Amino acid sequence: MAFNPKKQAFNASINAVTLGAGEKSTVIGGENTLPFYTFDAPMANSPKIALEISDDGMASLQMPGMKAAFEGCASVVDMVKKAEELHGISAICLHFEGADPNGENKSVEECVALAKEVAEATALPIIIMGCKNIEKDAEIFNKCSEALQGKNIVVLSAREEDYKSVGASAGMAYNQKVGAESAVDINLAKQLNVLLCQLGVPAQSIVMNLGSSCVGYGYEYLSSTLDRVKAAALAQNDQQLQMPIVTPVSTETWNVKEAMVSEEEVPEWGSLEERGIEMEIATAAACLTGGSDLVIMKHPAAIETIAKFIDSLM
Amino acid sequence: MAKFITIGERIHCIAPSIRKAMAERDPAPILQRAEEQLKAGATYLDVNIGPAENGGEELMQWAVKLLQENFDNVPLALDTANRKAIEAGIQVYNRSKGKPIVNSADAGSRIENIDLAAANDAIVIALCSADGIAADNDERMMHMSTMLERGLEHGMEAEDLWFDPLFLVIKGMQDKQMEVLEAIKMFSDNGLNSTGGLSNNSNGMPKHIRPIMDATMVAMAMMCGMTSAIVNPCDLRLMETIKSADIIRNNTLYADSYLEI
Numbered sequence: 001m002a003f004n005p006k007k008q009a010f011n012a013s014i015n016a017v018t019l020g021a022g023e024k025s026t027v028i029g030g031e032n033t034l035p036f037y038t039f040d041a042p043m044a045n046s047p048k049i050a051l052e053i054s055d056d057g058m059a060s061l062q063m064p065g066m067k068a069a070f071e072g073c074a075s076v077v078d079m080v081k082k083a084e085e086l087h088g089i090s091a092i093c094l095h096f097e098g099a100d101p102n103g104e105n106k107s108v109e110e111c112v113a114l115a116k117e118v119a120e121a122t123a124l125p126i127i128i129m130g131c132k133n134i135e136k137d138a139e140i141f142n143k144c145s146e147a148l149q150g151k152n153i154v155v156l157s158a159r160e161e162d163y164k165s166v167g168a169s170a171g172m173a174y175n176q177k178v179g180a181e182s183a184v185d186i187n188l189a190k191q192l193n194v195l196l197c198q199l200g201v202p203a204q205s206i207v208m209n210l211g212s213s214c215v216g217y218g219y220e221y222l223s224s225t226l227d228r229v230k231a232a233a234l235a236q237n238d239q240q241l242q243m244p245i246v247t248p249v250s251t252e253t254w255n256v257k258e259a260m261v262s263e264e265e266v267p268e269w270g271s272l273e274e275r276g277i278e279m280e281i282a283t284a285a286a287c288l289t290g291g292s293d294l295v296i297m298k299h300p301a302a303i304e305t306i307a308k309f310i311d312s313l314m
Numbered sequence: 315m316a317k318f319i320t321i322g323e324r325i326h327c328i329a330p331s332i333r334k335a336m337a338e339r340d341p342a343p344i345l346q347r348a349e350e351q352l353k354a355g356a357t358y359l360d361v362n363i364g365p366a367e368n369g370g371e372e373l374m375q376w377a378v379k380l381l382q383e384n385f386d387n388v389p390l391a392l393d394t395a396n397r398k399a400i401e402a403g404i405q406v407y408n409r410s411k412g413k414p415i416v417n418s419a420d421a422g423s424r425i426e427n428i429d430l431a432a433a434n435d436a437i438v439i440a441l442c443s444a445d446g447i448a449a450d451n452d453e454r455m456m457h458m459s460t461m462l463e464r465g466l467e468h469g470m471e472a473e474d475l476w477f478d479p480l481f482l483v484i485k486g487m488q489d490k491q492m493e494v495l496e497a498i499k500m501f502s503d504n505g506l507n508s509t510g511g512l513s514n515n516s517n518g519m520p521k522h523i524r525p526i527m528d529a530t531m532v533a534m535a536m537m538c539g540m541t542s543a544i545v546n547p548c549d550l551r552l553m554e555t556i557k558s559a560d561i562i563r564n565n566t567l568y569a570d571s572y573l574e575i
Contacts, residue, residue, distance in 0.1 A: 190569035198571070232567045236317055240575060241567065 009033050009041035012237035014293065015204055016044060017244050019091055019177060020125025021152045026090045028207070028293040029244030034230060035291045036313040046314045048294045049284075049303055050091035050127050051083050052250045055098045055106065055114055062254070063273045069300040076114060077121045084122060086300055088307025093127040093156075093296045094118055095251070096140055100131035108139045115144045119151050127154040127179075127296065129248065138162040145174040154246065157181030157209045160188060163195055171201030179246055184211035184221045186228050193240045206243045207294075214252040215282045222247075226290035247287045250298030253280040277302045285309055317565045318556050319542035321391050321415070321509065322348075322356030325377075327364040336363060336373060341380055348381055352388065355557075356547040360417060361403075362393040370399030378403045391415035391439070391544075397430060404434045413437050417544075418478065420444060421457035428461055428475070432468030439509055440465075441478045442497065454479060454497045462506070476507045476542060481514040484527070491515070495538050502539025509542035510535075529555035536563060 009032050016030030030044030054060035057076045061067050069086065073079045076094075083089050096111050098104040119126060128144050130137030141155040142165065157179040158166035171178040178201055182189040189210055197203055210229065213219050226245070232238040253259060258269070259276035269275060280302040284295045288310065297303050324347045327333045335343040348359055361377050363370060374392060381388055389412030392403040400416055407414045415437045419427035422444030431438035440461040442454040458477055465475045479497035482490045501508045512535070516527040529551045532543060536559040547553055554573055560566045569575075 187568050187570070190567050191571060194569055194571045194575055198574070228567065236566060238567060240569065 005039070007040050008037065010234040010237075012234050012242065013044070014233060014244055015206075015242050017177060017204060017207055019127075019152060019154055019294075020123070021150060022123050024090075024123040024125070025152065026125055028246075032234065034234070035289055038314065043314060045293075046310055047288050047292065048090035049088050049306060049310075050093040050125075050294060050296045051086070051089045051303065052093045052095050052129070052248070052296050052298045053079050053083070054095045055111065060097070063276060063299060065273055065277070065301050066299055077117050080118050080122045080124075084124060086303065088303050088310075089124070091125040091127055091154075091294070092118065092122060093129050093248075095129040096131050098131070099133070099136055099140060101133055101136055103131070108136070108143050111140050112143045112147050116147050119148050119153075125153070126151060127156060127246070129156045129251075129296070134159065134161050138165050141166050142169040145170040145176045148176070149174050152176060154179055154207060156246070156248070158192065158196065160192065163192055164199060167196045167199045167201045171196065171205050172199070175205070177205050177207055179207050179209040180243070181209040182211060184213070184218075184225050186210075186225050189225070189229065190232075190238070190240050193243060197240070203239070203243065207246045208241075208243045209246050209248065212248045212252045212283075212287070214256045214279055215286055216258075216279075217252070217256055219283065219286060223286065223290050226287070226292070230291045244293035245291055246294045246296070247292040248296040249280060249284045249287060250296055253283050254298060277305075281305050316541065317357075318536060318540075318560050319357045319509075320355065320547055320553070320556065321358040321360050321542065321544040322351035322354075322547045323360050323362075323511070323513075323544050324351055324546060324548065325359060325381075326362040328362075333364075336377070339376060341384075344377065344380065345384055348385055348388070351547045352385060354547040354550075355553050356545075358389045358391050358412065358415060360391040360393050360544060362417075363396075363399065364394065366394050366396045366399050370394060370396035371402035374399040374403035375406045378406050382408050387411045389414070391417045393417035395424075397427065400427070400430060401434070404436060413474070415439060415476070419461065421460045425461065425464060428464045428470070429468050431474065432465060432470045437474045437476060438465070438470075439478050440475045441480060443480055447480060447482070451493055451497050451500065455500060458501065458506075472505070473507055476509040477501045478508065478510040481510050481512055481531070483517045484515050485518045495534055498535055498540045499538040502541075507541045508539070509544060510540075512543040512545055525549050525551040528552050532556055533559050536560075 013032035014029040018027050027045045033040040070079050098106040154177040155170045159181050170176040180192040213222050229241050233241040258279050277299050284306045331343045363373050387408040387410050392400045404414050416431040418439035420441040420443050442457040448454040479494045498508050513528050515531050516524040561568050
């Protein structure tokens, strides 16, 4: 008797969420199977990659390979235009590192002006990432959401402390997408979604940033969180966890020891750049197979590899 | 692993207002009870049209369409002794939110309702009795096997037979309660789904006692692996107990607002 594999497509699915507007808008989520289980059912939309670009532009590119890919670029806007030519990039993540009050402390107006320039320069969907300062981020998200109305941007992120203000502005008043951020706390992940929905943000406007960590640096916590979220969303049809997952990878992988310690210090580890690329690839691949619908990455060589990885598994 | 399924019991032709509404095809009282139950967290709604010997087919179709059109294809349990009326209801039933439930079959004269469920890709509530209440769990399990075999022979998946041990009234049959719970445990150990008219246990008790007894019974039944029950979802204490037990069983993921969703 022939072996008939039992299909495990679920009667529940992840919400399909559109990012951006116009010809280069992209859809994440929509699947009703475990990640890349295309033998159970086709994945409705392939997972996507966003390129992280810092507001510091070229100065933030620490590796020769990164610099080479953006050679000739003078500004963030130049980099964004260049990114459109690179393979595998579906969105731009504009990271306002410089807004940190404990750092450069760039003004909110400055950030908004840059976001507008970027939005004018590219048709790719835009993800706004803050500087991890709650008050400053809330202001940046609110003002960017207002300035970029109609662009259908994502703001990363609404947290327990500021979900009301970010949800009300980005998610409701300006009709953008809200990332609910929960730092690898599965119960908080669900709770934030519940609270945002109770506030009035449509479930279809929420994506989850469950937190992130580099492989080897507590990644197993993220891994078990991703697994439990997917099990709840698909096997238990938990509508409060059916939001697609967006995971920042580059912000975690490029500041671990393997990606920073010089070749002179540990010659036996080999090329510093290769090490960093490998950490980024390993982390992104782990997130995607765990259930991330979009990963935010930085090194063009790592992006190239992950794009190929996604294509070959679809 | 799956969330406990509540079947709301309040659309029942024993209630005078519902009986009248069904007779006169007056949607308002039925829709109101449906809305209350869904708001309170019911997953399925039971539609009990009684014996419905005359005009049952047309009545069931009317009720199914009425409820599904008004409540986003809410899944329904079709509850009547009139087999043709159940079939007629399934003909107009939209299964996008869940298969219809045939309520109910037993191991005696109503065993053909299993065939009906099988022929219509429906779920069936299988009462573990034949002619009268089972004397003990040996008898309950015998009925269970008879109905399971019947379903499998007709091509059903075992998961679509929801076994009902028949809850017994405490006032009068107090010594039988643990046996009912043990039966649920046996269904669960066999990987089978279960359901039942839970509130029967508290029949005849003072009104303020019943929610306490029903909530305790559902918690103990869920401990034994019960997967569903036919309940009054407007009983807040009961629903809070079900939601809490679902958390402890890891059937739903905890969030601070779990009672509100």
